Amino acid sequence: MLALFIRTFIFQTAYVDGSSMYPTFEDGELLIVKKYENIIKHPKYTRGEIIIFSPPIKGNKKLYIKRIIGLPGDKISIEGGKLYINDKLLNEPYIENDLYTEAIHLAGPHAISEDELFVVGDNRHPGGSIDSRTFGEVPFKNVVGKVSYRIFPLTKIRHFDSYNEKDGA
DSSP states (O other), X not given: OHHHHIIIIIXXXXXXXXXXXXXXXXXXXXXXXXXXXXXXXXXXXXXXXXXXXXXXXXXXXXXXXXXXEEOTTOEEEEETTEEEETTEEOOOTTSGXXXXXXXTTOOSOEEOOTTXXXXXXXXXXXXXXXXXXXXXXXXXXXXXXXXXXXXXXXXXXXXXXXXXXXXXX
């Protein structure tokens, strides 16, 4: 009973399925997702945090993992393969070799709505990530939780509770 309570309201585990968050996460890694913040209060999100969510795609039953890039009120644009937030270049040390970011369906500057997030995978290779550039913003209500730890493989255990722009995650 206690385990069910913890999994439902406090934490849950999630496996990385695919390469959309490479190089930060690789296929098969096991994560701990912090859920309680979304349940006990209106959630606060920070640019750079990594979340697990249900994408706003009809008929989709799969959870996605992506990095928060845009917050409510932000203006997002992609110019010359680079992401801009409120007309300022976003420092993204977590993407591989300064890859070109495709705009996909994002045409021109785009304002992020209240109670929604703009999320992008770290894998910027063409076709490397299906994210807000494809399906639009993610409503707060679709967020399951924030990635807190990588616990497998054991050689890569790491805490992800807060974003550090210097090391990228």
